[in-house]
Amino acid sequence: MRSRASIREYEVLRAVITAGTVTAAAYKLGVSQPAVSRMLAQLEANMGVILFERRGSRLRPTAEALRLNDNLDRLFDALAYLNGTDPGDPVSQPLRLAAPPTLTHRFLGHCVASFMKLHPGQMISLETCTSNDLVDRLVDDRLDLGFTLAEATHSAMELIPFHRSLAVCVMAPDHPLARHDVITPDLLHDQDHINLTRRFMVRTRLDQVFRKAGVRTRPVAEVGTAVSALTLARAGVGFSVLCPFPVLQPDDPTLAIRPFRPEFIYSASFAVSTIRPQSRPARAFMRHVQMAVRSDPHALTDFAPLPAEDAAAEMI
Known part of the structure; x- marks a missing residue:
């Protein structure tokens, strides 16, 4: 016995x-x-x-x-x-979120605001950090749910994609490249290039595409965020190939936005711990985000996210 x-x-x-x-x-x-x-x-x-x-x-x-x-x-x-405490009290159990600046300021802020309207009293902590820092925060139990556009791997972290989009090429409306309907590597040879810094995996992928095509662009700037790349492109500094989510609006009159070929995909993912279970508020927020990206014009329509159940039911 x-x-x-x-x-x-x-x-x-x-x-x-x-x-x-x-x-x-x-x-x-x-x-x-x-x-x-x-x-x-x-x-x-x-x-x-x-x-x-x-x-x-x-x-x-x-x-x-x-x-x-x-x-x-x-x-x-x-x-x-x-013992005199209420574990279901949202104030005593904040939902701890973290993401790189672009996702935080251009997407998550709106999601947090709408989520809090659906769940009054739910305390939320939203911080910015690099994608690499997400692992340390998850391991140290300083984070319930992370968000990233990177493709990082770690035994203590699982990435669950919630949005996928294709790379686009952006430039000022009067840029010579804007007359093309689709941008291919050969069109970018010897063109002024606003690139992401080398710490981004997508930078490596793009360099490989140019190398395979025998194309050499003319680097004029390296930036750490897509927002910075868009600012320079609007000013006519050059072109940039980047992820449209969550920074681009399809009808932005200050930019020429063109599909880039060959196609390659960007994924936005939840970063969750593999060493502890997710909390109910975290699961509810994940479903809330999935609902929010359904109407995004840049989302691939053949991408099936996790089942988007009623987020309110998850919190009961």
């Missing part, structure tokens, strides 16, 4: 899922590392399942651990009530 697991063992489970390592969990709980390891081993023995897989210095929860953790929500919610 199996022994019953203790509440303390369940606390250890949740702490290790959240912290990712036994050392960090022990610090969070205020106990020794051997004590955490011992209680975790006892819980696995009591449950008869493996709860964590070791990935380098980190512990990754198994499907059984995540299911058990989900089932423990009611237990720890009840304990929180007994």
Whole structure:
């Protein structure tokens, strides 16, 4: 007959899922590392399942651990009530979001505002950071949900695409390139080029396209955001090939916007943790974003996002 697991063992489970390592969990709980390891081993023995897989210095929860953790929500919610706190109070549980500046200022701000109207009282923290910083924030449990246009990979982070669009070429309306309906690499040979900095993976992809076509553009500027590239293009500095989402309006009279061939795709993705489950507000916000991008004119129509259920139902 199996022994019953203790509440303390369940606390250890949740702490290790959240912290990712036994050392960090022990610090969070205020106990020794051997004590955490011992209680975790006892819980696995009591449950008869493996709860964590070791990935380098980190512990990754198994499907059984995540299911058990989900089932423990009611237990720890009840304990929180007994201790005088309300875990369902949005003010006490802010939804922590982070994204690069372009996504934050040109897209997420509007999504946050409309989401808060649907869910009055839901506290939201929205910060800007680089796509590389998203990994550290997810690992350290400083972030519930991230957003990125990058194609970064990390064992502690999963990217879930919610929007895809094709690259476009932009320039001033009176630029010589504007007379073409479609821009191909051969048309850009020896043209003034506003490029993204080399830290962007899409810059590497574009360089490969030009190299394969035997095309050499004339670099006149390197910028860190698509917004900066558009500003320079409007001023007639040169052309730029970039992602239209979320910075371009199709009817912008200050720019000539042309399809770029050969086609390559930009993906905007949710960045979620692989070492802890998503909160209900985070899942609701993901569905809210999916609804918001449905009407975007740059979205590929053959791209099927995750099922967009009623976001309000997710918060109940």
